[in-house]
Structures are given as structure tokens and as C-alpha cells.
Amino acid sequence: MIKEKVRVKTLKINDMDVTAKSNATILEVANEQGITIPSLCYLEGLSCVGACRLCLVEVKGSSKLVPACTSKIKDGMEVMTNSPRIQKHRKMILSMIFAERTHTCSVCVSNGHCELQNQAIEQGLEHSEVAYIHQKFDIDASHPSYMYDPNRCILCTRCVRVCDEVEGAHALDIFGRGIESKIIHDMDEPWIDSQSCTSCGKCVQVCPTGALFEKGVSATEMTKKKEIVIKLIQTRKER
Amino acid sequence: MKKVRVATIWLDGCSGCHMSFLDMDERLLEIAQKIDLVYSPYVDQKEIPEDIDLFIVEGALSTDHDLEIIKIIRKNSKKILALGDCAVTGNISAMKNLFGTEAVLKKGYFDLVDLNATGHYPSKMIPKLLDKVIPLNEAIKVDFFVPGCPTPADAIYEVIQGILEERPVNISTLTRFGK
Numbered sequence: 001m002i003k004e005k006v007r008v009k010t011l012k013i014n015d016m017d018v019t020a021k022s023n024a025t026i027l028e029v030a031n032e033q034g035i036t037i038p039s040l041c042y043l044e045g046l047s048c049v050g051a052c053r054l055c056l057v058e059v060k061g062s063s064k065l066v067p068a069c070t071s072k073i074k075d076g077m078e079v080m081t082n083s084p085r086i087q088k089h090r091k092m093i094l095s096m097i098f099a100e101r102t103h104t105c106s107v108c109v110s111n112g113h114c115e116l117q118n119q120a121i122e123q124g125l126e127h128s129e130v131a132y133i134h135q136k137f138d139i140d141a142s143h144p145s146y147m148y149d150p151n152r153c154i155l156c157t158r159c160v161r162v163c164d165e166v167e168g169a170h171a172l173d174i175f176g177r178g179i180e181s182k183i184i185h186d187m188d189e190p191w192i193d194s195q196s197c198t199s200c201g202k203c204v205q206v207c208p209t210g211a212l213f214e215k216g217v218s219a220t221e222m223t224k225k226k227e228i229v230i231k232l233i234q235t236r237k238e239r
Numbered sequence: 240m241k242k243v244r245v246a247t248i249w250l251d252g253c254s255g256c257h258m259s260f261l262d263m264d265e266r267l268l269e270i271a272q273k274i275d276l277v278y279s280p281y282v283d284q285k286e287i288p289e290d291i292d293l294f295i296v297e298g299a300l301s302t303d304h305d306l307e308i309i310k311i312i313r314k315n316s317k318k319i320l321a322l323g324d325c326a327v328t329g330n331i332s333a334m335k336n337l338f339g340t341e342a343v344l345k346k347g348y349f350d351l352v353d354l355n356a357t358g359h360y361p362s363k364m365i366p367k368l369l370d371k372v373i374p375l376n377e378a379i380k381v382d383f384f385v386p387g388c389p390t391p392a393d394a395i396y397e398v399i400q401g402i403l404e405e406r407p408v409n410i411s412t413l414t415r416f417g418k
Contacts, residue, residue, distance in 0.1 A: 104334055105417025106324055106388035117416055124411045127327045127384040131377050134329075134336035151337070 011077040026079055027055055027068035037081050038090065038119055040097075040208050041156035042069045043226065045233030046165055051156050053093050054119065057081050065089060087123070094119055095129040100179060102134050102151045103209070109222035110210030116154060135179055142192035145215055146204050150182040153211035159183060159203035166233060171197035183211075202229050243292045243403060246278035247322075248312065250305050251332040251372060252298030254280070255389035256323035260295075262392035270396075273403050291316040293402060299325040299332040300373050304366035313379040318402070320383040321375045322395070324416055327386045333372040340368045387414040394418075 007022040013035055020029040025048065030037045040052040050067035057068045060078035065086065068079075080086070097116065105111050120126075137150035157174060160183065164170040171194050175184040185194040204212040206226045213222045249257055257280060263270070277291065278284045287308070294316040300306055313319065324330035335343045344360045375381050385398050394413035401408035 098328075102334065102337055103416075104328075104330060105415075106330055107334075108417065111417040121411045121415050124409070126386050126410045126415075127321070127374070127376060127381070132329055132333065132336075132374070134333065134371065136337040 009073050009075045009077075011073050011075065011079065013079045014081055020073060022073070024073055025069055026057060026066075026071050026073055026077075029073055030068060030079075030081060035081055037068045038122060039069060040115055040119060040154060041158060043158050043162070043206055044230050045237075046158065046161045046206075049157055049161070052097065052154065054090060056086060056089055056093070058083050058086055090123050091125050092129055094123055094125050097154050098125075099128045099130045099132045100135075101153060102132070102136075107219050108152060108210040109213045109217050109219060110152075110224070111220045113220075113223045114210060115208035133179060137182060140185075140191050141215070142190035143197075143199070143215070144192070145199060146191070146201060146212060147215055148183065148191060148212055150211065152209045153183060154209055155181055155183075156208060157183075158206040158208065159212060162202045162206045162229060163197075166229065167198060167200050167202055169196045169198050169200075172203060205229055240273075242275040243273060244277050244288075244290060245274040245293045245295065246276070246287070246291045246312075246316070247280065247295040248278070248297070248308070249280050250296060250298030250309070250326070251301035252323060252325040253331075253389075254297070256297040256326075256387070256395075257281075259387075259389040259392050260322075260395055263396050264392070266392075266396050270399060270403075287311050287315055289315045293318050293320060293399075295320045295322050296326050296375055297322045299329045300369070300375065300378055301332060302366035302368055306369070306378060309375060309379055318382040319375070319379070320385060320398070320402070321381045322385050323390050324386050324388040326375050327384050328416060329372050329374045330388060333374070336371050340370055344368070383410075385410055385414060386416045387418040388416075390414050391418060 008019050009022045010019045013030055013033060018029060018033055027037055027042060037055045037057065039055040041049060048069040050070040053067060055068040056065040058080040059066055105117055140148040160172045160174060163172045171185055172183055174181055175188055176182055185191050186196055204214060205224050206229050210222060276282055277288050294312050296319060300309060321327045325332045348355055348360050385394060387394060391414055397413050398408050
């Protein structure tokens with residue numbers, strides 16, 4: 001058996017020397033080392049898009065902060081994942097995510113099981129640093145099993161990616177620009193009229209907030225099973 | 240020892256956070272040793288007094304009267320504590336922002352009523368609704384934010400104790416949005 005040659009790179013994360021596969025991202029290496037970098041749009045096994053900006057880290061020698069999920073490691077790189085500057089930026093990023101839509105945690109199906117809510121706790125954000133926008137979006141309740149409430153959507157695109165990359169249907173995509181953006185089915189039709197949706201529900205299970213949820217659940221009752229999707233991707237890779 | 244002058248007010252909220260305050264139960268007796276409650280729905284006092292050390296505000300700002308009163312509160316208080324999600328984020332009170340004040344008034348005073356003899360919205364003796372419901376910090380400087388819906392009594396107790404003892408409190412370990 002010929003062993004595949006593995007190229008490695010050495011870098012520093014929070015002053016700790018680490019060695020990792022040369023094509024790995026900062027986030028992957030940090031996860032391997034047990035260093036937590038907060039993230040929302042990242043989901044293990046899906047492509048990385050750097051949409052939420054929560055995983056921003058500091059790289060020595062660069063004035064810009066870079067998203068850990070889309071940045072490949074470099075030899076000699078020195079990464080800081082939790083400096084006061086980053087903490088400040090993370091609070092502002094979270095504030096902007098909260099303020100962009102009308103989340104209203106207290107009446108949300110995902111209250112208590114929400115990744116956005118959990119990030120607020122972990123980053124110590126107890127109020128939004130920017131004013132709320134309160135832009136109204138219509139809810140799509142046309143599907144017999146699932147609902148989409150864009151008012152709780154953080155536009156992480158996990159649903160779009162899981163539908164495309166795992167289910168292979170690409171029934172979902174992003175429509176519009178800026179704060180007008182929303183997730184659509186096919187050509188912005190009601191969910192029930194989508195020709196490409198297989199109703200598999202993966203989009204619902206990977207959604208970090210209460211934007212996509214199962215019909216019939218009330219406030220606090222929606223618990224997502226994203227682990228099933230992560231396991232599914234892993235199992236396929238191992239075949 | 241001079242007692243700390245504390246006030247509380249209930250603006251656009253459900254009073255749940257004031258109920259939660261009472262849910263501190265016997266710990267209220269302990270807090271009462273250290274504070275003078277000078278203005279609150281719990282006491283009979285019509286005017287907002289001056290020289291308040293800590294003003295606890297429940298509810299969002301929804302009316303011109305709310306805006307007026309929060310400015311007096313800011314002027315008269317050393318520290319302001321936003322209690323509960325309505326005061327901190329707007330919460331349920333602010334959900335009407337999605338539809339607009341006009342639509343809400345129409346729903347409440349025309350669509351859903353059997354009788355409205357005047358054919359008008361009430362406009363006398365009651366405050367005028369703002370175009371947008373806002374949390375406190377969009378109108379004034381807020382010193383402490385304690386979210387929750389309602390904020391749990393244990394969190395209120397810990398935060399008040401922390402403020403009275405002048406030590407920092409990690410609020411995220413006690414409560415969160417929607418708790």
C-alpha cells in the first residue's frame with residue numbers, strides 16, 4: 001500500500017504551536033485543537049461561505065480580521081481567536097444579526113434551543129448595540145410539514161447549501177439584496193409549489209434559528225437535529 | 240447606613256417582570272433593609288421624585304408619554320436598569336412595528352370591535368402611539384441591561400445585590416433573551 005503523502009503546515013493559535021494538514025482552514029485546525037471559535041453559518045461537512053462573520057480572527061501582521069471558516073492556514077501564521085478587539089467586533093456582529101430581523105425570542109419556536117441565542121449568551125451580549133430595523137417579511141406556511149419565517153432568518157445559507165450539496169435538489173436559494181434578502185424556493189414560489197423540493201427536511205434541521213421549523217410546534221418546542229445531517233455527510237464520505 | 244433610593248416603573252410591557260420582582264419572595268425583606276422604594280406600581284406615589292439612585296424600568300417605549308417620562312427618569316436617576324426583554328429589545332411590544340401603528344389602531348378600534356360610536360381612534364386623555372416601539376437604549380443611556388421574558392426572580396436578585404454591593408455581575412450567566 002502506498003501511503004498518501006500528507007503535507008503539513010505549522011502555525012500558532014493563541015500562542016500555541018500547532019501542526020495541521022496544509023489545506024485546512026483556521027477553523028478546522030482550531031476545532032481539532034479544542035479551541036472554540038464561535039460560528040453560525042459554518043456546518044461541518046458543508047462548504048464554507050463566511051456569511052455570518054462571527055468566526056473572525058486576528059492574524060498577526062494583518063490589520064484586517066479574517067473569517068476562520070474560509071481562511072486556509074499558512075506556514076508561520078500567528079492567529080489570535082479571542083482578543084479584546086475580536087470580542088468587541090463579535091458583539092457588534094451579533095447585534096447587527098439580531099437587529100436586522102425581528103427575532104422576538106420569547107415567542108419563538110426555537111427559544112431555548114437557538115444557536116443565535118446561545119451565541120448571545122457566550123459572547124455576553126445582553127442588548128443590541130444597534131437599533132432594530134423591524135422589516136416585515138411574510139411567513140410561508142404553505143408546506144404541509146414545515147414553515148419558513150424570514151423574520152427569524154440570519155441568512156447563514158446552511159439550508160441552501162445542505163439542499164444543494166447533500167440532498168442534491170438545490171430547491172433553495174437567496175433572493176434580493178442587503179436587508180431585503182430572503183430564502184426562496186425555486187423561482188420564489190410558495191414552498192408547496194416547489195418542483196425541486198423533496199420535502200426531506202434537512203434545511204429545517206440545520207437551520208440555526210427558528211426561521212425554518214416543523215409545523216405544529218409552539219414556542220420553545222422546536223429542537224433541531226443537525227447532528228443527523230452531519231453524521232450523514234460523514235458516513236457518505238467514508239464509503 | 241443611608242438607604243439606596245430605588246424606583247420602578249412599568250411602561251409598554253405585561254407587568255410580568257414586576258411579578259417576577261415580587262417572586263423574590265422572602266429575599267424582598269432582605270433587599271428592603273437596604274433600599275427605600277420611592278416610586279413604583281408597588282407604592283402610592285404620583286410624581287417621579289428626584290435623586291434616585293437606581294431606576295428599574297420594565298417595558299418598551301411606545302407612546303409620546305413614555306418618551307417624556309423616560310427623559311425625566313434619566314434626569315433624576317444616577318443609574319437606570321432596563322428590566323426584561325421589552326425594555327432591552329422591544330420584544331413583543333415591538334412586534335407591532337412589523338405592521339405599523341396605523342394598522343394596529345385600525346385593527347383594535349375598527350376591525351375587531353362591535354361598537355365604535357365616534358368613528359375615531361381615542362385621542363383625548365390617552366397618550367399618542369409612536370410610529371415605532373423602541374427599547375430604552377434607543378432613547379436614553381441605559382446603565383444595566385437584564386433581559387428575560389420575564390426576567391427570572393433569581394437573576395433580578397443577583398443583579399440588585401451586585402449593584403447594591405457595587406460589584407460587577409455577569410448577566411449572561413443569569414438570564415438571556417427569551418428566558
